[in-house]
Amino acid sequence: MIDGRYFLPHSARFIAARAELMDGKTLRVCGTDGSVLAEAPFRKVKISSRLGNIARRLTFADGAVFETYDNDGVDDMLAEARRFFHEGWVDRLERSWRTVVVSVLLAGAVGAAFFVWGLPAIALQLALHTPADVAKLMSDQTMSAIDSAYLKRSKLSPTEQKKAQVLFGRVASHAPRGENGYRLLIRGGGPLKANAFALPDGRVVMTDELWALVKNDDEIEGVFAHEISHVDRAHGLQRVYEASLIPAVIAVVTGDLSQVSQLSVLLPAILVQSAYSRQNEEEADDDAVEILKRMGAKPARFADLLARLNAKNCGKKDCEPGWISDHPETEVRIEHLRAAEGKK
Amino acid sequence: MPDGESAGGAPASYLFEFRGKGSEYFRIWIVNLALTIITLGVFSAWAKVRTKRYFNGSTFIGDHAFDYHASPLRILVGRTIALALFIAYEVSAAVDPRYALLSLLLIGFAFPWLVNASLRFNARYTSYRNVRFNFTGRYFEAMIAYVIWPIAGFSTLGLLLPAARRARDYFYTNNHTYGGRPFRTEFSAGRVYGLVAIAIGVFILAAAAVFAVVFGTEWLIVNKLLHGHYDPKYSITAVSVATGCFYFLFMSFAPALHTMIVNLCVSNTIFDGRHKLKSRMSPIVVAWITVTNAILTLLTLGFFYPWAKVRLARYEMSKLSLQADGDLDTYVSETLEGQSAVGEEIGSVFSFDFGL
Numbered sequence: 062m063i064d065g066r067y068f069l070p071h072s073a074r075f076i077a078a079r080a081e082l083m084d085g086k087t088l089r090v091c092g093t094d095g096s097v098l099a100e101a102p103f104r105k106v107k108i109s110s111r112l113g114n115i116a117r118r119l120t121f122a123d124g125a126v127f128e129t130y131d132n133d134g135v136d137d138m139l140a141e142a143r144r145f146f147h148e149g150w151v152d153r154l155e156r157s158w159r160t161v162v163v164s165v166l167l168a169g170a171v172g173a174a175f176f177v178w179g180l181p182a183i184a185l186q187l188a189l190h191t192p193a194d195v196a197k198l199m200s201d202q203t204m205s206a207i208d209s210a211y212l213k214r215s216k217l218s219p220t221e222q223k224k225a226q227v228l229f230g231r232v233a234s235h236a237p238r239g240e241n242g243y244r245l246l247i248r249g250g251g252p253l254k255a256n257a258f259a260l261p262d263g264r265v266v267m268t269d270e271l272w273a274l275v276k277n278d279d280e281i282e283g284v285f286a287h288e289i290s291h292v293d294r295a296h297g298l299q300r301v302y303e304a305s306l307i308p309a310v311i312a313v314v315t316g317d318l319s320q321v322s323q324l325s326v327l328l329p330a331i332l333v334q335s336a337y338s339r340q341n342e343e344e345a346d347d348d349a350v351e352i353l354k355r356m357g358a359k360p361a362r363f364a365d366l367l368a369r370l371n372a373k374n375c376g377k378k379d380c381e382p383g384w385i386s387d388h389p390e391t392e393v394r395i396e397h398l399r400a401a402e403g404k405k
Numbered sequence: 406m407p408d409g410e411s412a413g414g415a416p417a418s419y420l421f422e423f424r425g426k427g428s429e430y431f432r433i434w435i436v437n438l439a440l441t442i443i444t445l446g447v448f449s450a451w452a453k454v455r456t457k458r459y460f461n462g463s464t465f466i467g468d469h470a471f472d473y474h475a476s477p478l479r480i481l482v483g484r485t486i487a488l489a490l491f492i493a494y495e496v497s498a499a500v501d502p503r504y505a506l507l508s509l510l511l512i513g514f515a516f517p518w519l520v521n522a523s524l525r526f527n528a529r530y531t532s533y534r535n536v537r538f539n540f541t542g543r544y545f546e547a548m549i550a551y552v553i554w555p556i557a558g559f560s561t562l563g564l565l566l567p568a569a570r571r572a573r574d575y576f577y578t579n580n581h582t583y584g585g586r587p588f589r590t591e592f593s594a595g596r597v598y599g600l601v602a603i604a605i606g607v608f609i610l611a612a613a614a615v616f617a618v619v620f621g622t623e624w625l626i627v628n629k630l631l632h633g634h635y636d637p638k639y640s641i642t643a644v645s646v647a648t649g650c651f652y653f654l655f656m657s658f659a660p661a662l663h664t665m666i667v668n669l670c671v672s673n674t675i676f677d678g679r680h681k682l683k684s685r686m687s688p689i690v691v692a693w694i695t696v697t698n699a700i701l702t703l704l705t706l707g708f709f710y711p712w713a714k715v716r717l718a719r720y721e722m723s724k725l726s727l728q729a730d731g732d733l734d735t736y737v738s739e740t741l742e743g744q745s746a747v748g749e750e751i752g753s754v755f756s757f758d759f760g761l
Contacts, residue, residue, distance in 0.1 A: 073533075161435055
């Protein structure tokens with residue numbers, strides 16, 4: 062005998078009632094005065110699965126509902142009638158601390174593995190299979206947006222520009238796509254100051270302010286090699302794909318697509334992105350060392366330029382915007398590059 | 406509290422209450438997540454229904470909880486269709502980018518239909534006291550509320566966005582029914598503009614206050630107490646405290662404004678021409694909960710998420726009430742002509758949430 066409320070078919074009107082299983086076969090619902098409100102074969106009654114402490118719903122074919130908080134009582138009925146095809150096992154897992162602990166470990170391990178290996182690998186595959194047309198279209202849009210918002214016309218003299226192009230060509234000819242696979246654009250940095258960045262289709266942008274800091278050809282060649290590596294490894298496209306895959310992951314974790322725009326899930330997404338960007342920088346540095354060595358240039362000089370940029374931007378106050386600020390842990394990188402010089 | 410057996414139509418006030426617990430939802434969430442991982446995503450449909458049922462079943466008005474009735478199998482089919490469409494889109498885009506543009510155009514036209522299908526799916530499978538909700542939005546209404554108005558809003562550099570927000574809230578609220586009886590909200594666009602003005606004004610004042618307090622304190626310490634002995638450490642501390650406060654302000658702005666508009670919309674909503682809804686959430690409290698939830702979720706690598714969700718729901722529901730003019734037990738589910746199966750399944754994929 063379980064206590065609950067009996068709702069009339071499809072109606073908000075209810076009566077305090079009791080349900081009882083007769084002979085393990087028939088479900089009978091009676092009012093508190095003993096009058097029979099409903100009677101039906103138990104197997105024809107739809108029973109919602111147990112979940113936390115929320116109410117259990119026993120729905121009759123005519124739309125009447127017996128609602129009860131006596132979850133154990135309903136489970137006893139199901140056992141007595143030998144009805145086992147319901148989600149009871151999920152509830153038992155949810156209530157057992159052992160499965161909860163196992164689930165935490167599993168979710169943590171799978172989540173970590175996915176973010177460390179899975180997502181970058183998927184993004185890399187997608188990036189490498191992106192048609193050149195698409196990469197060009199994206200690069201055009203990005204470039205025109207940055208051009209109109211930040212960049213100015215270059216104030217370098219034609220001879221200076223020519224020199225930069227020659228050095229760039231030298232680096233490019235030692236890179237996988239060859240001399241015609243990349244293009245150097247020179248711009249006034251504006252608020253971006255001393256900066257360089259790569260676009261997915263092979264364009265590399267360098268600002269006047271960065272050029273002004275260079276004391277030695279090898280230094281700027283290091284920057285070019287680093288940016289060219291971003292192009293070759295399709296880092297830009299990877300970031301785009303990662304950014305579009307992370308919401309999908311969030312939807313799986315939270316079980317709901319509508320949570321994607323919530324602040325509490327956006328913040329971690331941003332953090333994950335910046336971790337990937339750090340990884341990309343390390344890869345690009347390693348590639349730059351390879352290219353520079355092949356050219357007979359000195360990676361340590363590249364490190365000198367980084368150190369100078371760092372000193373200029375992060376001297377007394379906060380780091381100013383520039384090539385350094387989106388390249389974290391500069392000191393680690395400088396050390397790494399100087400060490401690479403020694404190795405053969 | 407009047408119960409179903411008492412006759413008569415005395416006015417009564419019902420409080421909303423969320424009775425879910427963080428620890429309880431945590432166990433449901435983590436176990437369902439683990440099962441989703443083990444089954445490579447197949448269980449996600451069951452996980453979704455269980456989550457939805459838990460939240461509906463823990464939300465009470467007076468002595469009765471909401472319920473959710475969607476079938477996980479349906480949702481699984483919906484997700485499979487969506488996944489197939491997504492793969493088809495990706496493959497065709499890889500073959501020729503022009504296909505991608507064509508698909509995007511198609512999605513644009515299908516979008517209003519998707520909005521309706523999803524809202525209808527959600528409403529029809531939600532019940533309160535054995536009576537179902539429904540959503541009656543039409544294609545062109547959704548087109549206007551979700552496509553035309555936002556375009557107008559952004560193309561006027563945000564000037565029309567408050568009006569667009571009102572259009573969306575009207576579309577959402579006024580198309581919902583319960584037992585076949587309508588919800589109606591009515592408020593002027595001017596009031597939305599007023600709230601936006603208040604939010605911006607408070608934001609500027611708060612930013613100025615942070616600036617004044619932080620740097621004023623720094624100036625006092627440096628100049629008065631230390632006899633002019635200056636240590637750059639104080640500036641660095643002041644700058645980082647101010648930066649922290651500014652981040653907090655920035656993150657608070659959207660939730661706070663959203664809360665004020667929800668209050669406005671809900672408090673002007675009348676159900677069935679006589680029952681009034683009221684929402685008295687404090688924008689500052691909601692902003693505080695939202696921002697601290699985000700930080701805690703981040704610090705715990707996501708494991709705080711269930712508590713975050715419960716914490717917000719508890720607050721939101723505690724500030725909602727229903728002024729009923731007469732009994733609520735007279736309502737009866739309308740007989741609904743079946744939604745097309747495909748529409749229902751696609752609708753089940755998306756879930757646009759309104760901040761009720």
